[in-house]
Amino acid sequence: MRELWILTKLQLSALFGINKIRHMRNSDEKKIGKRSLGSLIAMVVAMGYMSVFYSYMLARAFQMFDTLPTLLGIMAAASSMLILMFSIFETKGVLFGFGDFDIVMSWPVSVRSVAASRVLNMYAYNFVYAFLLLLPAGVIYAIMAAPPLWFYPLFLVLILLLPALPTIVGALLGTVLTVFTARMKKNSLLNVALQMVLVFGIMFLSMRSGYAFDNPSQLASVGTAINAQIASMYPPAQWFQSALSEGSMISILWLVLTTLATVSLLIFWLGKNFVSINSRIKSKPRGETFVMRRQAHSTKSAALFSREFKRYLSSSLYVVNTAFGNVMMIIAAVVLMVKADAVLQYLEMPELKSLPALAPFVFGWMVSMASTTTSAISMEGKSLWIIKSLPVSAKEWLAAKLKVTLVLAIPSILISATLTAIGLKSSLMETVWLYLLPMAYIFAFGVFGLWLNIRMPRMDWVSEAEAIKQGGATMVSVFVGMAAGFAPAILVGLTGSALIAPIMFVVLVVMAILMWGSLVRSGETRMLKLH
Amino acid sequence: MLTIEHLTKSYGGNVKAVDDLSLTVMPGDIYGFIGHNGAGKTTTLRAVAGILSFDSGEIRINGKNIATDPIECKQQMAYIPDNPDLYEHLTGIQYLNFVADIYGVSASDRDERIKKYADAFEMTPRLNDLIGSCSHGMKQKIAVISALIHDPKLLLLDEPFVGLDPKAAHTLKTFMAELCANGSAIFFSTHVLEVAEKLCNKIAIIKGGKLIAAGDMDKVKGDASLETLFLELIDNA
Numbered sequence: 159m160r161e162l163w164i165l166t167k168l169q170l171s172a173l174f175g176i177n178k179i180r181h182m183r184n185s186d187e188k189k190i191g192k193r194s195l196g197s198l199i200a201m202v203v204a205m206g207y208m209s210v211f212y213s214y215m216l217a218r219a220f221q222m223f224d225t226l227p228t229l230l231g232i233m234a235a236a237s238s239m240l241i242l243m244f245s246i247f248e249t250k251g252v253l254f255g256f257g258d259f260d261i262v263m264s265w266p267v268s269v270r271s272v273a274a275s276r277v278l279n280m281y282a283y284n285f286v287y288a289f290l291l292l293l294p295a296g297v298i299y300a301i302m303a304a305p306p307l308w309f310y311p312l313f314l315v316l317i318l319l320l321p322a323l324p325t326i327v328g329a330l331l332g333t334v335l336t337v338f339t340a341r342m343k344k345n346s347l348l349n350v351a352l353q354m355v356l357v358f359g360i361m362f363l364s365m366r367s368g369y370a371f372d373n374p375s376q377l378a379s380v381g382t383a384i385n386a387q388i389a390s391m392y393p394p395a396q397w398f399q400s401a402l403s404e405g406s407m408i409s410i411l412w413l414v415l416t417t418l419a420t421v422s423l424l425i426f427w428l429g430k431n432f433v434s435i436n437s438r439i440k441s442k443p444r445g446e447t448f449v450m451r452r453q454a455h456s457t458k459s460a461a462l463f464s465r466e467f468k469r470y471l472s473s474s475l476y477v478v479n480t481a482f483g484n485v486m487m488i489i490a491a492v493v494l495m496v497k498a499d500a501v502l503q504y505l506e507m508p509e510l511k512s513l514p515a516l517a518p519f520v521f522g523w524m525v526s527m528a529s530t531t532t533s534a535i536s537m538e539g540k541s542l543w544i545i546k547s548l549p550v551s552a553k554e555w556l557a558a559k560l561k562v563t564l565v566l567a568i569p570s571i572l573i574s575a576t577l578t579a580i581g582l583k584s585s586l587m588e589t590v591w592l593y594l595l596p597m598a599y600i601f602a603f604g605v606f607g608l609w610l611n612i613r614m615p616r617m618d619w620v621s622e623a624e625a626i627k628q629g630g631a632t633m634v635s636v637f638v639g640m641a642a643g644f645a646p647a648i649l650v651g652l653t654g655s656a657l658i659a660p661i662m663f664v665v666l667v668v669m670a671i672l673m674w675g676s677l678v679r680s681g682e683t684r685m686l687k688l689h
Numbered sequence: 690m691l692t693i694e695h696l697t698k699s700y701g702g703n704v705k706a707v708d709d710l711s712l713t714v715m716p717g718d719i720y721g722f723i724g725h726n727g728a729g730k731t732t733t734l735r736a737v738a739g740i741l742s743f744d745s746g747e748i749r750i751n752g753k754n755i756a757t758d759p760i761e762c763k764q765q766m767a768y769i770p771d772n773p774d775l776y777e778h779l780t781g782i783q784y785l786n787f788v789a790d791i792y793g794v795s796a797s798d799r800d801e802r803i804k805k806y807a808d809a810f811e812m813t814p815r816l817n818d819l820i821g822s823c824s825h826g827m828k829q830k831i832a833v834i835s836a837l838i839h840d841p842k843l844l845l846l847d848e849p850f851v852g853l854d855p856k857a858a859h860t861l862k863t864f865m866a867e868l869c870a871n872g873s874a875i876f877f878s879t880h881v882l883e884v885a886e887k888l889c890n891k892i893a894i895i896k897g898g899k900l901i902a903a904g905d906m907d908k909v910k911g912d913a914s915l916e917t918l919f920l921e922l923i924d925n926a
Contacts, residue, residue, distance in 0.1 A: 188701070445780055445817030450804045452796065453786055461790030465776070472778030540774035546740035548791050549763035682759065686742045 161267045165275035170282060193614055197630035202290065204637055210294040217298045226303050227403030231388040233295035235395035238324040240291075241284040243357050245328020247478050248623050250336045250349065252280050253329055253428075255439040257620035263433065270429035277424065281325045283628070288321040299402075309402060312410070316398055319417050323394055326420045331356060337435055349474035354485060357478075462550065462558035469537060470530055470562055475622050476537065479632075483527030484570035487596075490524070491574035495581030514588040516647050517578050518659060521571070521592070522599035523643020528567050529600065531607030532632040534559040535688070536616040536625035542688060552681025556608050563604040571596045591659040598666040599642070605670045607635055609677055612684045642666075690716050690843050690874040691737065696746035698732055706732040707743070708898040714843070714874045714891070719865060721889035721906075722878040723915075725923060729898040730878040731771060734847050737876065738768035750843055764792065766843035767836035771851065771878075773828040777821030781812065781831050784820060785838060792839035799838065806834040809860050825852040833861060837868070844868060846877035850884060862888055886915040894922055 171177035217229050253276045262272055296313045299305070335356070339349045389396040394416065397409035456464070470476060494517070538545060545555055575592040578584070584592060610631035619625045626632065646662045649655070691714035698707040707729040714720045724730050735741035737748055739759045748755040750762040776784055782803075789799045807813040810830040820828060829852045836844060844865070850858045865875050865888065879885050885892060886906070892915065893903040901922050902909050910918045 441822075444822065445815075445819065447814045448782060448816035450800070450807070450813060453782070453789075453799055453803065455786065455794075455796050455799060456790050458791055458793065461787050465779070465787050468783075469776070469778055540772075541776055543735075543740055543768075543770050544775070547738045547763065547768040548788070549760045550791060551760055683742075686740070 162271045162274050162278075165262070165267060165271055166278045169275055169279040193630070195630070197614060197634050198628075201630070201633040201637060202286070205290050206294065209290050210298070213295040213298045217295075217302055221302060225382075225384070226299065227399050228384050228388075229295055229299055230402050231385060231395050231399030233291050234320055234398040235388050235392045237288045237291040238320065238392055238395060240287055241321050242324040242328045242331075244284060244287070244627075245280055245325045246332045246335070246353055246356060247475055248280055248283070248627070249329050249332025250439070251475050251621045251623045252276060253333070254336050254436050259436055259440065263436075268429070269432050270425055273428035273432040274425050277325070277329060277421075277428070280329060281322060284321045284325050285318070288317060292317045292320065296402075303403075305402070306405075308405065312405075313402055316401060316410075316413065319413060320394070320398055322417045322421055326417075326424050330424065333435065336439065347471060347474075347477075350477040350481065353474065353478045354481070357482075358485070358489070458550070459554060459558065462554060463561050466534070466558045466562050467565070470566075473537070473622050473626075476530070476533070476626050479626050480528055480530045481566070483524045484567055487521050487524040487528075487574045488570055488577075490520070491577035491581070495577040498581040512651060512654075514578075514582045514584040514592075515650050515654070515656075515659070517582065518591045518595035519643050519647035519650065519662070521574060521578075521596040522662075523639055523647075525567050525571060525596045525600045526603040526639030526643060527636060528563070528570070529603040529607040529635060529639075530563045530566065531559050531604050532611055532635045533607075533616075533626045533629050534562070535608065535611040536619065536629055536631075537622070538688075539617055539619055539625065542617060546685065546688075552685045553678045555685070556612075556677055556681060559608060560604045563607070564600060567600040567604075568597065571600065587656070591663075595659055595663055595666075598663045598670075599639075602642075602666040602670040602673075603635060603639055605673045605677070606638070607631065609673045610634055612677065612681070612688070615688055617689060690714050690718070690751060691876060692747075692749040693733070693737065694747045694749075696733065696736060696743055696748065698729075698736060698741070698743040705898045707736070707895075710746070710895070710898070710900050712893055712900065712903050714876050716842075716872045716874055717869050718874045718876075718891050719869050719889045720874065720876045720891045720893065721885035722876060722893050722895065723880070723882065723885055723919060724878075724895035728895045730895060731847055732898075733895070734768070734845050734876070734878060735770075738766070738845050739763055740768070765841060766845060767839065767841040768845040769829075769832045769836050769847065769849060771848040773825070773832040773852075775820045775828055775831060777819065780819055781816040781823070781827075784831060785816070785835055788835040789838050794839050798840075802838050802840070803834070806837050806864070809864070810834060810857055826854060826857065829853055830857055833864075837864060840873075841868075842873050844873065844875045844877070846875065848879060849877055850879065850881060858884075882914075882916045882919060886910070894919060896923055 213229065213233060216232065217226060220226050220228050253273075256276070263269075296317065300309065300313075332353075335349055335352050339352065385396065385399075388399070394413055397406075397413045399409075400406040401409040401413060494513075571593065575589070575596065579589040579592055582588075611629070614630040614634075616625045616629045646658050650658050693713070694711050696707050696710040697705060699705045710729070710733060712720075722730050722733070732741065736743045737750075737755065739755045739762060751765055753761045753765075755762045776787075779787065785803055785807075786799070789803075794802070803816075804813070807816060810833065812827065812830050812834065815823070815827065820831065823831070829849075833849065836846075849861060853861060862884070865877075869875055889906055891904060892906050892909050894901050894909075902918070906915075913921075
């Protein structure tokens, strides 16, 4: 246990870069570190606020149907699904193929302790999300339902327990993917494709198990229906709910035993296979024997773009995190083209008026998540010295990073806009905005990502996940993207004004130009300060 | 070729990593830079390479100021750090072509130089391997080839012999001499005093951020060995 604690402490010291900020001597670095930490705290507060809002709204609705405990089940299911997906993405990089593997394995500690400390690291990161979703739900439930005293300690124990199971299941699925693709050529791309299939498969299955309410009379049984949906989608969420609302000992036992059994099994299995899997990942295949032939050469900007694009494709975690928005947009567009009527009916918008006007903003939000630039600077990591020592200006360096985002997003926008325009039978102006507005979003958020990342870099990462998922820039961009997508969409919904799209377009383009100007002006100085 | 005047750099607080350092490297010089760990060698080299800002002073490369004309300065020099953290996702040949593209090396020069240096370091058959799969020494060889590929006027090396096998170290010394014979200059740090003594025509010794001796090797060390002089200066200066 002692060695597990020491190893876990070492892992946790890297979490969110807190330890580095505490011990920094360089005042510039300290300033950057504090800024990143400050933005992370702000984001946690923002997420917490949103979580309180959602929990409150759901609680009010469930109270009306006299099924308040469903709030606990639905939030448990939502947080578990989120953690499951995060864990699949994080397995390669956190559990396997991490940077300090050689040094850690050379210490006199058991393999099982090393593996357990890596799983605990994943759990600690996931717990933050679970806590942010479940604590507000629990507090609101307690205020509204006034449960007996045993609820409070039990709630605290169960929210500690709940993230463990999806972390383990996600880690197992991630391990299968990693092992399967480890020795293949283009393994990163294959890993990305399989992760996408897995994540969208989970989303599809969880939606398919849902109940449809074809007529209002069924609303009376909405509580039963949702409970059945939760139970079929993810039984531990149902156990969590009945344990807390009914004090069901059987549910508590199921939850505790299932969690303990899966954790023990995973740690036992990892103890036996941890080294061999890591060795398999680390032993990269040798290339074919090189024979000197005439080498192709390209321009400086093409070389920078190519380097950037290869870096992007080399990390499955990076690709999955940023491709999600583009893939989601294309799937939404395909659904809108094939089943526009069904979607409109489901959204209770029988008239075809609102959706064509709203779609560009929704696509804008989705595409804002596809910006690769929020961690593009951090991804330079320890190799940053190369670009800093080469005769490359900050403008050329940053432009290559922006181009990657644009090259990835623009084809998705063109495909999605075309499919949606056909599916929704959009007017000429609606079609124009379907193309232009998401383009403005990706341009603005591409620049915004660089603007944020150069101010909040994370260069000292050991695992790519620290740069990609724990960076303050990524978190800020996700939230600003959400606000920039939904706020104008709500305005369109409320006012029906045709002016909101052109105004938003101008705002995004002007903001992007201003931020780009600021980046070019201060880029050299900021680049020099990066370590 | 390289003029450093009153260079000062501190990392927060009052401790100066480099304190009022001045020296000049002329074309054809192989200038050794020695000092104990944490003396300020790497900080000086990084400031000269244009990858680290400094508090005061001036660094000029061929008359150009690194602070105001960084691109023009970098176009004329190459830098290799003490730990060659290269792009692990690229193959050796992809990395070399990337560097050559950035410096605008012509197709014929590129082919000729890659062949010359990769053959000399016995790296040619392995250039299709991912850098991530290479050993420390192989990465160091790729870094050296990438530095030589554009025929730099000033070569900055931080502990260049660490990780190299004896044959590769000998090859590097040969290329260093060849480069300087053609009018380029080399400014490099090392802990291997025998190498510095044999290879360099000039030497600088740094202690606690301050230069305590600098100039022609023969004048600086006199009749003593470089090791004797170094130990004496470090202990007593």
